[in-house]
Amino acid sequence: MQAKEEFMPTEFHTNNPQNLWQSQPTEAFKMSADSLRRKAQRMERKARLAVIWAAAVALALFLWFGWGFLSFPQKFQNFGLGPAGLWTMRLGFGLLSLWGLYSGYKAYKILWPHPAASDADLKTTLQSYRQELEKRRDYSQNIWLRSGLLVCFLGIAMVLTPMVVRDIRQPLQLLLSAGPIVAIFILWLAIFIPQRRRQQRKLQQEIDQLREFEREYRV
Amino acid sequence: MPKENTTQDLLYEQAAETYGSALKRLARAYELDPEIRRDLLQEIHFHLWRSFSTFDQRCSLRTWVYRVAHNVATGHVISQRRIRERLVNLEDETIENLPGKTENELTPDQSQSLDCLSTLIQRLKPLDRQIIISYLEGLPATAISEITGLSPANIAMKIHRIKKILKRWFGEAGDAGKGGVHAD
Numbered sequence: 001m002q003a004k005e006e007f008m009p010t011e012f013h014t015n016n017p018q019n020l021w022q023s024q025p026t027e028a029f030k031m032s033a034d035s036l037r038r039k040a041q042r043m044e045r046k047a048r049l050a051v052i053w054a055a056a057v058a059l060a061l062f063l064w065f066g067w068g069f070l071s072f073p074q075k076f077q078n079f080g081l082g083p084a085g086l087w088t089m090r091l092g093f094g095l096l097s098l099w100g101l102y103s104g105y106k107a108y109k110i111l112w113p114h115p116a117a118s119d120a121d122l123k124t125t126l127q128s129y130r131q132e133l134e135k136r137r138d139y140s141q142n143i144w145l146r147s148g149l150l151v152c153f154l155g156i157a158m159v160l161t162p163m164v165v166r167d168i169r170q171p172l173q174l175l176l177s178a179g180p181i182v183a184i185f186i187l188w189l190a191i192f193i194p195q196r197r198r199q200q201r202k203l204q205q206e207i208d209q210l211r212e213f214e215r216e217y218r219v
Numbered sequence: 220m221p222k223e224n225t226t227q228d229l230l231y232e233q234a235a236e237t238y239g240s241a242l243k244r245l246a247r248a249y250e251l252d253p254e255i256r257r258d259l260l261q262e263i264h265f266h267l268w269r270s271f272s273t274f275d276q277r278c279s280l281r282t283w284v285y286r287v288a289h290n291v292a293t294g295h296v297i298s299q300r301r302i303r304e305r306l307v308n309l310e311d312e313t314i315e316n317l318p319g320k321t322e323n324e325l326t327p328d329q330s331q332s333l334d335c336l337s338t339l340i341q342r343l344k345p346l347d348r349q350i351i352i353s354y355l356e357g358l359p360a361t362a363i364s365e366i367t368g369l370s371p372a373n374i375a376m377k378i379h380r381i382k383k384i385l386k387r388w389f390g391e392a393g394d395a396g397k398g399g400v401h402a403d
Binding site: 018024030136 | 228231232235242243244247260265268285286293297304332333344355357365367368369373385388389
């Protein structure tokens with residue numbers, strides 16, 4: 001990295017914002033081509049490592065839940081569940097196993113370094129700003145679908161429900177064992193959903209403003 | 220070294236040489252914290268260098284450099300949700316009520332004036348921020364229009380508003396008519 005000191009003009013015009021702005025002391029900043037290349041390589045390496053790590057976790061989840069699915073009914077025969085309960089649990093494990101695989105694939109799609117689109121930098125700042133906001137809106141709108149969280153929650157529910165049904169005759173024990181987790185989950189939903197809706201509303205308002213702007217004032 | 224890398228490097232060097240100081244001022248307009256600003260500036264330079272692998276001269280080097288720089292810096296602002304949600308438009312009346320610099324309070328202290336100006340800029344939403352920065356850099360309306368994608372007429376309207384606000388902040392000379400935006 002190189003830096004070159006620029007000299008400040010001796011006379012400032014603090015009443016003229018343009019002069020003031022342009023005469024502020026700045027050092028010309030430049031990075032060497034080698035350091036830029038190294039940074040690019042470092043970023044790619046980091047992204048690939050993140051994908052490998054995510055893939056390993058996804059594979060572990062797939063194998064663990066898959067093992068749960070395959071080892072039925074021997075593993076769970078002492079749980080005191082009927083055939084319907086056992087099959088519900090088994091399918092829940094199957095769903096969770098598939099979700100593990102899917103989450104690995106999603107991590108690859110998101111994290112793997114792709115070459116930039118050729119016209120990515122040709123976008124005007126207005127287009128770029130709007131698209132960035134739309135990306136955020138879409139991400140927050142579809143996070144449940146995209147990350148497969150619905151499948152994951154469905155799988156968890158299928159695994160837990162038979163045990164809850166089994167223990168329904170002992171409500172105190174059930175409340176003690178499942179109560180805190182259910183309370184935390186409900187609290188999280190109560191905070192997360194309204195907050196997300198508020199954010200989406202604000203993003204949508206701004207996107208609409210920008211779209212209107214684009215329609216009205218397009219070059 | 221492959222040929223395209225050489226072209227990419229040369230273009231980057233030319234851009235950094237010509238617009239290095241302007242990019243540093245741009246980073247200042249987007250980030251007050253010096254440490255984070257340095258990271259942002261590095262990020263802008265990195266994206267600029269990477270972007271030159273696809274530079275096909277469909278627009279001028281200046282337009283390209285400012286587009287990439289503003290797009291990276293805007294991404295930086297958008298990622299800070301708490302800050303983003305407090306930003307206002309140029310047309311917003313609250314911008315008039317910011318604790319600015321009145322004629323009576325003027326001091327020859329450049330740093331204080333710059334801080335005031337930076338405070339004003341950093342209250343603005345990205346699009347208005349891009350226009351005010353370009354205006355302060357003395358870019359012509361046509362260039363600002365190319366960079367932002369807004370029509371020159373709209374840019375002129377925005378700049379009229381900017382001048383009005385700056386006039387209030389910096390006194391009569393803040394009108395900057397002499398060095399103002401021209402139609403190229």
